[in-house]
Amino acid sequence: MPNGRPGPTPNVPDSLPSGYTSVAPVSGTPIDREKLLSIGHLRRGRTRAKVREGREHHETGKPFKATTDELGNTTTEHATKDDRVDIRVRVKPIHLNFCAAPVTIQTDSQ
Amino acid sequence: MAVTASGIYCATIVDVLDATQLAIDLSLTSHKIALFPNSITPNFTTDTAWNVSPYNTGEVTGTNWASGGVALSAAAAGGTSTSPTLTASSGTVVYDMANVAVSATTFSNARFALLYADALAGNNAILGLNFGADYSPNAGLFEILFDAAGVFVIDLTP
Numbered sequence A: 001m002p003n004g005r006p007g008p009t010p011n012v013p014d015s016l017p018s019g020y021t022s023v024a025p026v027s028g029t030p031i032d033r034e035k036l037l038s039i040g041h042l043r044r045g046r047t048r049a050k051v052r053e054g055r056e057h058h059e060t061g062k063p064f065k066a067t068t069d070e071l072g073n074t075t076t077e078h079a080t081k082d083d084r085v086d087i088r089v090r091v092k093p094i095h096l097n098f099c100a101a102p103v104t105i106q107t108d109s110q
Numbered sequence B: 001m002a003v004t005a006s007g008i009y010c011a012t013i014v015d016v017l018d019a020t021q022l023a024i025d026l027s028l029t030s031h032k033i034a035l036f037p038n039s040i041t042p043n044f045t046t047d048t049a050w051n052v053s054p055y056n057t058g059e060v061t062g063t064n065w066a067s068g069g070v071a072l073s074a075a076a077a078g079g080t081s082t083s084p085t086l087t088a089s090s091g092t093v094v095y096d097m098a099n100v101a102v103s104a105t106t107f108s109n110a111r112f113a114l115l116y117a118d119a120l121a122g123n124n125a126i127l128g129l130n131f132g133a134d135y136s137p138n139a140g141l142f143e144i145l146f147d148a149a150g151v152f153v154i155d156l157t158p
Helices: A030-037 B012-016
Strands: A050-057 A062-070 A072-076 A084-089 A094-097 B032-036 B085-088 B092-096 B099-107 B112-118 B124-133 B140-146 B154-156
Touching: A084 B124, B012 B124
Parallel strands: A084 B140, A094 B154
Antiparallel strands: A050 A062, A062 A072, A072 A084, B032 B112, B085 B092, B092 B154, B099 B140, B112 B124
16 A cells, blocks of 8 residues: 555555645545546536637727527627626527327228 | 426417407517516416416516517517518418517516517417526617527427
8 A cells, every 4th residue: 555554446545645635534435535536527517608708899899708508598798888798598489289189080881 | 486488378379269269460569578587487378468477576677678578569679670470381380570689778587588469458478488597688688589490380280
């Protein structure tokens, strides 16, 4: 054992790298330790708001920040005196189906 | 208690098709769009009209979006009409209009849009649109973009 103590996972030291602090005891569950020590752990889902920043005109325009949320709706904040905020909501169409009752055709076989 | 879906109001459709013979003309530009927060719970089966529960409390209003909403005649870009249309195509009925775009609006926490017949005495509810989240423009452009398929599509030949 590198630090002289047996850890829950073989070949993984039972301590954090220098510079890191743990909110949980180092003797926590192995899963917590793996999260803390891992590099690519996703803390949030892959679906996030998309942010686009720029100027309304490339040299003279006021800066803006457009945030498109996971619903596809966009909030655009402008760096103007009145802190203008534009909203663009995209709504899905309402689809309705008329479901007719099945028709039964009877024939007289006599 | 929350907005969960978009839909068309059943009670209005019943009144159009039964002996009431409610005269809803979907091509009118006098219909209005009123906004509501997520504190209401739309019921597309039983709700009847604007200013009748649950649309009689909490309406979202503000600068350039008065109580009662904005008429379609002035709801498109530049204060022009959204020009609603009702057409038949390939066994379907399509209700469509230009996007809503109202300038210099300020209001808070709009979650739901109610389209209703302002020209009728009953202010009958036509359809409701769920935005999915709360939106708050500030002295800005408020747009509702409709899908290329239309605002609603009724497939009469499924």
